[in-house]
Amino acid sequence: MGAKSGRVETRPYYSEKSLSARFYDLTTAADTSLAGDIDLYAALAPAGGSVLELGSGTGRVSFALAARGIEVLGVDLAPAMLAQAEAKLRATRPDLAARLRFQRGDMASLNLGERFDAVIAPYFALGHLPCGAAWRNVFTGVARHLKPSGRAAFHLPSAEMLGQPLPATRGPALVRPLEGDRRLVVNITDRSSKPQIGRYDQIVEYVVEGPRGVEASSLDHMTFYAADPLPFAEAAGLLADGIAALGPNPVHLFRKPAD
Numbered sequence: 001m002g003a004k005s006g007r008v009e010t011r012p013y014y015s016e017k018s019l020s021a022r023f024y025d026l027t028t029a030a031d032t033s034l035a036g037d038i039d040l041y042a043a044l045a046p047a048g049g050s051v052l053e054l055g056s057g058t059g060r061v062s063f064a065l066a067a068r069g070i071e072v073l074g075v076d077l078a079p080a081m082l083a084q085a086e087a088k089l090r091a092t093r094p095d096l097a098a099r100l101r102f103q104r105g106d107m108a109s110l111n112l113g114e115r116f117d118a119v120i121a122p123y124f125a126l127g128h129l130p131c132g133a134a135w136r137n138v139f140t141g142v143a144r145h146l147k148p149s150g151r152a153a154f155h156l157p158s159a160e161m162l163g164q165p166l167p168a169t170r171g172p173a174l175v176r177p178l179e180g181d182r183r184l185v186v187n188i189t190d191r192s193s194k195p196q197i198g199r200y201d202q203i204v205e206y207v208v209e210g211p212r213g214v215e216a217s218s219l220d221h222m223t224f225y226a227a228d229p230l231p232f233a234e235a236a237g238l239l240a241d242g243i244a245a246l247g248p249n250p251v252h253l254f255r256k257p258a259d
């Protein structure tokens, strides 16, 4: 159920019929802060190795890793995102499809009965969960699903970036052309933060404009949590393995000890 914001109902991000889910691939393709992320994740698994992707969404990363010969299991909580990944899977070449699996699951309560060379949570996936018990459960699960010496990577938003106030006068965050002389306009309409608990919220408006005016619109509510994951990883028995950077945001790297 959405919440009322003024007269317009907001939807949770990535929910059924949410325009954030429908246009995820289009908006992400324009996101320069992700440049280089596929190379980073591919380097964590050996040739022909296996990766578990937490919060795999529409399969942006999973498909790219499979194209490099890696076996990928993608897990995501949102049916609307999984539906897009499954649709792409049905349309992809058989040799690539054979290396890809997607399933519904909560990264905070995974027990898949298999182990992987690497576990990754690209593009702020962990940041959707409150920092605390949920992160502790995620890292316990990561340790359980990694092979000895396996690697893990968590791309998180920086608190500095999330905490920036919206400028008083601003244009759209993104405008992308659509088929049939239409366009998608994305606006950030509200932003708030509670830095003491590492919580950052924003309302994102998606508008599809056609030649005769607005064809569809939605207000999607996104919540992110930003914190240092090291204490949670160490409590699960993982070792720090450095911090890479993607644009202004960190990718925290960990390693499971050898047996």
Ligand SMILES: C[S@@+](CC[C@H](N)C(=O)[O-])C[C@H]1O[C@@H](n2cnc3c(N)ncnc32)[C@H](O)[C@@H]1O
Binding pocket: 014, 028, 054, 055, 056, 057, 058, 059, 060, 061, 075, 076, 077, 078, 081, 105, 106, 107, 108, 121, 122, 123, 124, 125, 128, 129
């Ligand atoms: C920003 S998207 C990232 C998608 C993909 N990893 C990428 O890099 O393009 C974050 C994803 O995390 C998923 N997600 C949020 N909470 C989750 C949870 N508790 N367990 C599994 N997936 C979750 C969302 O449904 C969404 O698809």
